[in-house]
Amino acid sequence: MGTRPNWFAGTFAVGWLFVIxxxxxxxxxxxxxxxxxxxxxxxxxxxxxxxLDNFIASFEMGFGRYLLNAGIITVGTVAIVLVLVPPLAFAIVRSRNRGVSAAFRLLLVGLAIPAQVVVIPLYYLIDSLGLYDSLLGVILPTAAFVIPLTTLILCGSMREISGELYEAMAIDGATPLRSFFSMVLPLAKGGIATVVVYTALNAWNGFLLPLILTRSPEVTVATVGLSQFRQQFSVNIPGLLSAVVLTIIPIFIVYLFARRALIAGLMGVGGK
Structure with missing residues (x-):
């Protein structure tokens, strides 16, 4: 017996697609x-x-440099997160040490602290370290702010790996380090892809930290550059929108490469 088509849902979906x-x-x-x-x-x-005149004009006005700076910050932030978060999440999931559990709960406190609250002491800290007006001075705090949530995401992904698999690896003589690289990372690829896309989005679209922690045009990023372009192209809407398109393309490419693993991670299957 065939199912009756849901015309209301179909019409709503088409209308919503048009709106988007x-x-x-x-x-x-x-x-x-x-x-x-x-x-x-x-x-x-x-x-x-x-x-293509609008895009050519955007690059002539230095927007290519802004995109490059944003790309460097994004790659650097993602690299730091990928180095720190997977082993951190693995330790939290597999360790029975109370100190590790306490450290994890303390880490989750970072979820309740927005960047706007600590931006002034953060400015003085970065300045005292000699990192003000540098890309590294933006990369480090950006990574610090995404580590709590990305750790939580990856912990959820790693907890779905069956305990029997760990026991089988242990019987075969695998050390925890070998289990981490040979089993955990491949099975948690959905969560890792979610972490990568989330981190890249935050780093690429970041505005407050680059605005506060940089000053010179040489380290200006795309989001801050767009704010400046909005003032310069206040009557040239095509010129402004061409810069917006340039900022969307890189992160859209990241999503295209990671979409399958990302969807698997968001569905909670942990890439299995």
Whole structure:
């Protein structure tokens, strides 16, 4: 017996898809159109031309450097998180030591502390370390703020690995270190992908820390650069939207490569 189609749900889904895709279409259409054509035709008219002048102008004004700085911060933050969080989560999941449990609970306190609350002492700390107005001075606190939640995510992924698998590895003579690299990391790839995408999003889209901890144009990142472009391109909407498109493309590529493992991690299967 066939199922009855749900026309209401289908209509709602199509309408919601239209709501989501319309801003994307308007942004892409405007970014590939000249300012004169955009002003003449309006934002809702069909595209009449396809030019790259807006993107060329963005790079000529230094936006390529801003993207590079944002990329360096993102890669550096993800690297720190990938080095620290997986072994930290493994120790929390497998250790029965009370000190480790207490340290984990203390780490979770970081979830309740937003960056806005500690930005002033953080500024003085970074300045006293001689890292002010440097990319490293942004990378370190950015990684510190994402470590609590990423550790929690990866702990949930590693807890779903069956205890029998650990026992089988131990019977085969595997050390905890070998079990970690040979079994835990492959089975927790969904959680790791979730951690990578979450960390990359936070690092790439970060605004407050780069704004407070940097000053010179040489270390300005894309989000801060967009704020400056908004003032310069206040009447040139296509020029501003072309810069927005440039900031979206890199993180969209990250999602495309990690989407399968990311979906598996969000479904709670831990990549198994």
């Amino acid at each position: 895709l319309l801003p994307v279409y308007l942004m892409l259409r405007a970014s590939f159109e000249s300012q004169s054509a955009y002003t003449r035709n309006g934002p809702l008219a069909p595209p009449t031309e396809f030019v």
